[in-house]
Amino acid sequence: MLTNISGFPEFLPKEQIAFNKVIEKIKEQFELYGFIPLDTPAVERVATLLAKGNDSEIYGLHRLAGDEGAKEKALALRFDLTVPLARYVAQHYGQITFPYRRYHIAPVWRGERPQAGRYRQFYQCDIDVVSVGELPLIYDAETLSIIYNVFKAIGVERFIIKINNRFLLTGMIKSFGVLESSVDLVMRTIDKAEKISKDALDNELRNYGISQINTEVLSGLIAKRLTNKEWIEYLESIGSNEEFFKGVEELKKVMKFLKDFGVQDQYIQIDPTLARGLNYYTGTVSETRLVDFPELGSVCGGGRYENLVGSFSNKRFPGVGFSIGVSRLIPKLIEFGVIHANQETTATVLVSVQDPALVPFYIKIAKTFRIKGVNTEIYLSKASLAVQMKYADKKGFKFIIIANQLELEKQQIILKRLSDGKQTLVTINQAIEIIKGA
C-alpha cells in the first residue's frame, strides 16, 4: 500500500523540478511557433478509442460501487493523444480555425504487463497541424524543424532524425508484385530488419512472393550507408512505379524545405526502409534517436496522415504531427547530467527566522522580494540558525537572509550567498539587485 504502482513512475522533488523545467522549455518552443494548447479529458468512449486502433492494452473504467459498474464500461483512458485530437477536430471543426496548430502535453495510459518493465502511464508532447481539404508539404518540414529546435533547446546536441516517405516504400513493395493485402505485412518485416539476420529477412520476403532479385534490392536498401544527397540520387536512379516516385519527390521537397528552416543536414538521415508503425501514416514518416542513448530507441516519431479523423467525419482533414516521449527521455538526461536536478526548491532566497518576535518584519522582507519577482520562502518552523542553514543548503537555495533587531533597526539585512558563504550587510533593495544579478 505504501508504494506507487510499478509502471506508474513518479519523481522525487529534485527530479520533478528538473522534469517540469524541460516540459516548460518544450512548451515555450511550441508556442514560439504559434502552436496552441489542447487539453482533452483523459477519458474517451471505448468506441472512439477502438475506431482508430485495436489496442488490447486499453484501460477501461468501472465504478467501484457495484451496480453502476457496467454502465461505465463504455469509458476508457486514452492510449495516445492522436485519437483524442481526431475526435476533437471532428466534433468541434466548426469552431476551430484551420490550419489548426495544436500542441498537447499530457499523460497517456497503456495496460502493459508490469513485468515487462514498461511504463503504464507516460507523458507525450505532441504537435500537429491539421487542415481541411489540403495541407501543403512544407508543414511536414516545419513541424520537423520544431522537433529539431526542441531537442536543441533542452540541451540534446547529438541526435539523428530519420526520415522517409511511405509512398516510396509501399510503391516499391507493390512494384515487386506483392499483393495489396500483404503490403503492410512486408512493411512490418522490413521494420524489424534490424533485429533479424539477412537470411531470415530474405526468407520472409520470399514468402510474400518477392523474387530473389527484389529481396536483394530490399536487403541492399537496408544495408546501404549513403549520404542524404546520395540517397536521393540513388532512389531517383532505380526504376519503380508512380507511387514510388511520388514518395521520392515528396522526400526531396521536404529535405529542401528542412534546409530553408535551418535544419542542419547532419541531423537528418534518409532511411528508405523506415516504416513507422502500420496503416496510419501516408507520406512523410520520421523517428528521432539519441546518439548517446541508443537504448532509448525512438524518442520522437510521427509523420503525415491523409485524413486524421477517418471514420469520425465525412470531411477530409489531412495533418502532420510528431510526438516526443519524455517520460523515458528526461530521466535519462538527468541521469547523465545533460539536465541538472540539484534544486529541491523553486525559490531563490530563504529568509531565516532568528527572532520569532520579528516574523512580521521577515514577512515584509519576503513580500518586497516577491513583488520584484524573486521567489522567496520564509523558514517558519522553530529551528536554530544552523538548522535553517542546513535546510537552505540541502534544498539548493542560492541566498539566505539573516536579520535581527540590530540590523532591522538600521534597515539592513545580511545577505549570505550559499555557493561560497560570502556575507554582505545590505539594504533590502541592494539585496534584490544582487539576487537578480546573480
Added chain:
Amino acid sequence: MLTNISGFPEFLPKEQIAFNKVIEKIKEQFELYGFIPLDTPAVERVATLLAKGNDSEIYGLHRLAGDEGAKEKALALRFDLTVPLARYVAQHYGQITFPYRRYHIAPVWRGERPQAGRYRQFYQCDIDVVSVGELPLIYDAETLSIIYNVFKAIGVERFIIKINNRFLLTGMIKSFGVLESSVDLVMRTIDKAEKISKDALDNELRNYGISQINTEVLSGLIAKRLTNKEWIEYLESIGSNEEFFKGVEELKKVMKFLKDFGVQDQYIQIDPTLARGLNYYTGTVSETRLVDFPELGSVCGGGRYENLVGSFSNKRFPGVGFSIGVSRLIPKLIEFGVIHANQETTATVLVSVQDPALVPFYIKIAKTFRIKGVNTEIYLSKASLAVQMKYADKKGFKFIIIANQLELEKQQIILKRLSDGKQTLVTINQAIEIIKGA
C-alpha cells in the same frame, strides 16, 4: 462517438488558452512562496484510496482485453490530490526535506452520475505544507495568505474567506453533552444549516440530546452577524470546555498572523459553524466563496490535519493545505469577462506569405523574431493576402508582416497592427522593437 463525454469537459482554443494562463498565474504564485511541484500518477491502488475515505464514486480500472481484467481491479483513478500526497509522503519521507511545501495542479476523477450535471473530471490546484512531528500554527496563516494572493493575482477582487477552528466547534458540541460518537453527526447537521429551516435544525439538534437552551446557542451562532473582532470577543465570553478555548485561541492566533501576512480583514469572515467536511480536519478550516458568483459555492477549501498519512505510517505528519477548484471557477470568470478569452493563438505575429518563392526569406524573418522571444507563426498554406488577414484577425494576432520582393530587396517589411490597421514600413529590427513595446 463524435462528442466528448458529459461530465468530462473540454475547451475550445480560446478558452483553453485563457484557462492555461490562469493556471500559469496560480503556479507562479505558488512558486513565489517556494512551493515545489508534485505530480503523482493518476492511478493509485484501490486499497490506498479506500484507506482515506469511502468514496463509492471511485473509478476502478480494468483492461479491455478479457482475462487480464481481474488483475487490474486493484487499481483506480485518484478522487483528490490529498490521498496521493499522503501516500507519497509516507513512501518517500526519507528523501523529502521537511517542512515539505508542495503544490499539485492536476485533474481528479469522480464517478458522479452524469445526469447530476457534475464534473467527472476536474482540475484541482493544491498547496500543502507537511512536517514531521510539529508544524507551527503560522503555516495555517501563510497558506491562507497565499490563497488570498492567488485570487487577487487572477483578477478576482470580491471574495470572502470563511475561517473557523474545529476544536471550537467540537469542544462546544461535546460540552452540550453530545456523545463522542455523535459529534460528527451534529457537525454534519450544522454544516447543512444554511439549507434547512431553524425549526428543522433545532429539532435535529434536540434529537442528539442537545437541550433547548443549547440548541438556541447553536442556532444563535448560525444566525449571528458579527465582525471578526466581535466574534473573537463573543467566543471568548461564552463559557465552554478546554477544547473550545483551544480552538478560540488558535483562531485568534491565525487571525493575528493573517494580519502579519498582509491579508486585509474585510476578506476574512470568522464563521464558528463552518465544519468543512467530516473526520479529516482537526484545527483550522476554511472555505472561500466569490461574492459575485454565490452559485459556485466554495471554490477553495482546506485546513489543518493532525496527521496527514494516518494509517500509512507510524510517524506523525501534521499538515495544512488548501485546494482551489478551477474547473468550474475559470469558465465562470471567462463567461463574466473577469478573464478574457479572445486569442486563438499563442503567437503575437503572423508572417504572411505573399510570394511562395520568398518563403525562405519569410522563414528568416520569423527566425529573427523568435530569437528575440517573439512568438511568431508563418502562414504556409496557399491563400490570398485577404484570407491571411482574416485568419490573423480571427485568431487574434496583434501584428501581421507583409513583404514582397520589393521590400525585401531594401531589407524592409510592412508591419501592420491589427487593432487599428496602421501599417509601417520598417526594418526587421525596428519591427521587433515596435512589437515588444506594444
